[in-house]
Amino acid sequence: MDNSPRQNPLPVAETAWREINLSAIASNYRAVRAAVGQGTKIFACLKQDAYGCGAGKVASVLSAAGADAFGVVSAADALAVREAAPGKPILMYPGIGPDAVDLVRDLDLTISISGEEDLAGWLATGAPLKVFVKVDLGFWRAGVSPANLRRLLDLCASQRSIAVAGLYAHLSEFGDAGSSAPEQVARLSPLLEELKAAGRLPKTIMVSSSESLLHHPEFDMGAVDPGALLFGLVRSCAGRRTLSICAALSAIKARIVALKTSDDSMGAPPDLPGYRPDMRLAVLGIGWGHGVPRHLDASASVLVRGRRASIVPPIHLEHLRIDVTDIPEAMLGDEAVLLGSSGGDRITLPELARVWKTDETGVACGPRESLRRIDVAREFKPNQQEGE
Structure with a gap:
């Protein structure tokens, strides 16, 4: 799957953005x-x-x-x-x-x-x-x-x-x-x-x-x-009434802005979760300055070319790291999906809320103005899972 900027011309000048339906x-x-x-x-x-x-x-x-x-x-x-x-x-x-x-x-x-x-x-x-x-x-x-x-x-x-x-x-x-x-x-x-x-x-x-x-x-x-x-931020859409609704925040994405394989000249890996010798690291152009929490659940990951890549702490003002050792085809400019779909996988709004240690409303209201909004119109099925 090609996630290069050429396949996604709308936000080509952005390192990070959110999509609103x-x-x-x-x-x-x-x-x-x-x-x-x-x-x-x-x-x-x-x-x-x-x-x-x-x-x-x-x-x-x-x-x-x-x-x-x-x-x-x-x-x-x-x-x-x-x-x-x-x-x-x-x-x-x-x-x-x-x-x-x-x-x-x-x-x-x-x-x-x-x-x-x-x-x-x-x-x-x-x-x-x-x-x-x-x-x-x-x-x-x-x-x-x-x-x-x-x-x-x-x-x-x-x-x-x-x-x-x-x-x-x-x-x-x-x-x-x-x-x-x-x-x-x-x-x-x-x-x-x-x-x-x-x-x-x-x-x-x-x-x-x-x-x-x-x-x-x-x-x-x-x-x-x-x-x-x-x-679309109510956890359950069923009560005495059942309504067909869909999440308006459909995606949060960032681009890979740096990519390298670690080696001995960089010194020993930091004594933090996720680091290991000879790992392939990608840096995303999104950080806590965009509204990503500074402290995420240890299971936090993103999607790159339809595959999961773990987020490696800590989160910085404008960047975060991911481990793409097992995604050798990852390249500069690729999209990383924090919320939404890539290939056959999906990170839903409830899942992102869990790793961000908040709820769905907290995710929707958490991003700062620096995380640009892009308006999209997508077909969706009523009552589909938030974040689909």
């Missing part, structure tokens, strides 16, 4: 839309630069696919999404403060309010604001407690500059260490009934993101805000 994101969105139906709005969560896939490009794809709104955390993501989706609502999750009021006005953003101090800071700006009130149902993170929700809503209602457009929560990810999803939602349900009876229920109610969307269809309410699910 934007068509997979659009397909994942359609699966979510089919699951929740047309009566439930979808706020596409694009935090952390759309899970490493590029907030602007993803927003453009999802806007065209019909996403109702977007959720972001950073000002940079808000700017990218607004440019890509001029007419779509953008919900700012907790993060920015009143100092960003000009940005909020200029980009027509909806802010999150998590408590009275939070509200007071924004009121001091004197600016008219659209807000979603966030409730903490047991996540122990941002959000007003259920006991203080009514007072906060009363305060918002007393201010002519505040328009409450929605109320939302994110359910706990503590597993058995925290309350169950039904227990958390049960803390909110009586309050919603009271607000509805008083004619004060905000237009949009949202508590369901990726995991709860799969396991608790009854929590769809007026809107859902999936994030990881849109990018």
Whole structure:
């Protein structure tokens, strides 16, 4: 199999890159839309630069696919999404403060309010604001407690500059260490009934993101805000709902930039795992400066010409070593696949997450801007293994 640069002209000038399948994101969105139906709005969560896939490009794809709104955390993501989706609502999750009021006005953003101090800071700006009130149902993170929700809503209602457009929560990810999803939602349900009876229920109610969307269809309410699910980063796509999704991060690759066989003139091999006399070493143009963890599992390997080559520690800022002693045909410029397929072998997203000592979301969000994104469109089978 020829993996020379001539066979891969797109990233020929790059020593390392990642491949993003934007068509997979659009397909994942359609699966979510089919699951929740047309009566439930979808706020596409694009935090952390759309899970490493590029907030602007993803927003453009999802806007065209019909996403109702977007959720972001950073000002940079808000700017990218607004440019890509001029007419779509953008919900700012907790993060920015009143100092960003000009940005909020200029980009027509909806802010999150998590408590009275939070509200007071924004009121001091004197600016008219659209807000979603966030409730903490047991996540122990941002959000007003259920006991203080009514007072906060009363305060918002007393201010002519505040328009409450929605109320939302994110359910706990503590597993058995925290309350169950039904227990958390049960803390909110009586309050919603009271607000509805008083004619004060905000237009949009949202508590369901990726995991709860799969396991608790009854929590769809007026809107859902999936994030990881849109990018194929949910470990299991089956719950009470089964969705056909595919990972958007389809490959991480690097080129061989140096190649040599060791000899006695280099001194004795370092007393580290993987080194041996007369070994053939290849150096890849990727390192921890691109987002590869500095400490990998001992089983970490890459694919070169369809065969496994072990990674030899340590990892450097811009380089890492691999042992290609058993791949004599390896040559300068060859692709090494950290994630994806080569020949008949494949390194999947779950496998890479294991050797990187993280999870699938950690892999997707780990690469730095120096690891260039290349957009690809590939045919894929629904529910195929992540990284295929």
